[in-house]
Amino acid sequence: MPSRCSLPALANAVFGSEYHGLVCLEISAYSWESKHIIVLVKGLLMTYLPQAQQTPWQQSEGLNLSKTAVLVIDVLGGEGGVVPGLETMAENAVRIVKAAREKGLPVVFSNDAHLPGIDKELELWGEHGICGSDAAQPLKTFDLQESDYIIPKRRYNGFFQTDLDLTLRELGVDTLIAFGCDTNICVLQTLAGAYSLGYKTVVPADACGTFLIGTQEQGLEYFSRCYDSRVVDTETVLGYLD
Numbered sequence: 001m002p003s004r005c006s007l008p009a010l011a012n013a014v015f016g017s018e019y020h021g022l023v024c025l026e027i028s029a030y031s032w033e034s035k036h037i038i039v040l041v042k043g044l045l046m047t048y049l050p051q052a053q054q055t056p057w058q059q060s061e062g063l064n065l066s067k068t069a070v071l072v073i074d075v076l077g078g079e080g081g082v083v084p085g086l087e088t089m090a091e092n093a094v095r096i097v098k099a100a101r102e103k104g105l106p107v108v109f110s111n112d113a114h115l116p117g118i119d120k121e122l123e124l125w126g127e128h129g130i131c132g133s134d135a136a137q138p139l140k141t142f143d144l145q146e147s148d149y150i151i152p153k154r155r156y157n158g159f160f161q162t163d164l165d166l167t168l169r170e171l172g173v174d175t176l177i178a179f180g181c182d183t184n185i186c187v188l189q190t191l192a193g194a195y196s197l198g199y200k201t202v203v204p205a206d207a208c209g210t211f212l213i214g215t216q217e218q219g220l221e222y223f224s225r226c227y228d229s230r231v232v233d234t235e236t237v238l239g240y241l242d
Contacts, residue, residue: 001006001053004231007073012123013218020131020200021161021226023208036152047205047230047233048216048217048220049204049205049220049232049233050204050217050220050223050224050225050231051224052224052230052231053222053224053225053228054082054219055228057200057228057230058224058228058229058230059094060230063175063177063202063240063242064175065103065105065240065241067172067173067174067175068086068105068173068175068176068177068219069106069107069108069168069171069173069175069179070096070097070100070105070106070107070108070176070177070212071108071110071128071176071177071178071179071180071190072093072097072107072108072109072110072138072179072180073143073178073180073181073186073187073190074105074110074112074156074180074181074182074186074187075090075093075108075109075138075139075180075181076111076112076129076134076136076137076138076139077091077133077134077135077136077137077139077140078135078136078138078139078140079137079140080132080134080135081139081140081210082139083181084158085179085209085211086209086211088142088180089206089207089208089209090139090208090209092179092206092207092234093139093142093144093156093179093180093207094139094141095234095238096177096179096204096207096237096238096241097106098141099237099238099241099242100177100241101147101207102241103146103241105241106147106149106168106171106173107147107148107149108148108149108150108151108164108167108168109138109142109144109149109150109151110135110151110153110158110162110164110180110186110190111129111137111138111149111151111152111153111156112129112136112186113129113130113131113132113136113149113152113153113154114127114128114129114130114131114136114155115130115154116130116133119154121154121155121156122151123226130171131152136152138150149167151163151164155189156185156186156188156189156190157186157189157190157192157193157209158186158190158193159190159193159194159197159212160193165197168199173199174198174199174200175199175200175201175202176194176199176200176202177201177202177203177204177210177228177237177240178190178191178194178203179203179204179207180207180208180209181208181209181210181211182209182210182212182213183208183209183210183216183219183220184210184212184213184215184218184219184222185213187203187208187219187223188219188222188223191203191223191229192225192226192227194227194228195210195228195229200228200230201223201227201228201229201230202229202230202232202234202240203220203223203229203230203231204232204234204236204237205220205231205232205233205235206233206234207227207234208220219222
């Protein structure tokens with residue numbers, strides 16, 4: 001096997017066509033195990049995208065930007081920064097938000113704002129996202145604007161007993177570019193809420209982050225299969241907003 005290549009065809013052969021954005025692969029070791037290749041790489045940039053379902057939404061392209069909003073779910077940390085390991089996710093999230101503002105799209109932040117000693121979620125995960133704390137604020141790198149909307153939540157689902165649905169409907173929105181973390185908790189539950197309320201969703205996979213439970217691949221598959229989300233990458237979303 002060659003030590004270095006830049007062929008997308010090799011990426012497809014090794015990882016499957018659902019991996020996108022593989023620019024250059026430097027292989028330092030490999031082996032076969034259970035019919036899967038294990039590759040140690042340097043400079044590996046790839047995004048897992050599940051196979052699109054045969055639905056009108058997932059088979060379509062582009063967006064009606066006049067009815068679209070960006071929904072940022074729990075990309076938090078304020079001055080303290082993002083959870084270590086999710087830096088690339090956060091960078092992609094910021095890129096999308098800035099592009100959306102330039103196009104005049106509404107940007108909505110759905111943020112944890114837990115009440116200590118009351119919220120049941122804190123019993124499971126410990127203290128986090130406490131209302132009024134820096135850790136419950138959007139990352140400083142988003143550079144919040146007066147035009148942004150911040151909608152606090154006390155449960156995983158950003159729609160549950162919040163003003164999110166009312167705000168989006170009054171903005172004339174029926175489509176969401178939704179992303180954030182954790183992929184398998186708050187993003188998943190918020191997408192469930194969006195689907196139940198009739199919203200179409202686009203999910204940039206590489207602007208989502210998994211660090212608490214499950215795998216990124218499992219979550220993205222679920223979005224596509226169960227909530228009819230069009231799962232793409234950040235570059236595709238930026239193309240919509242160009």
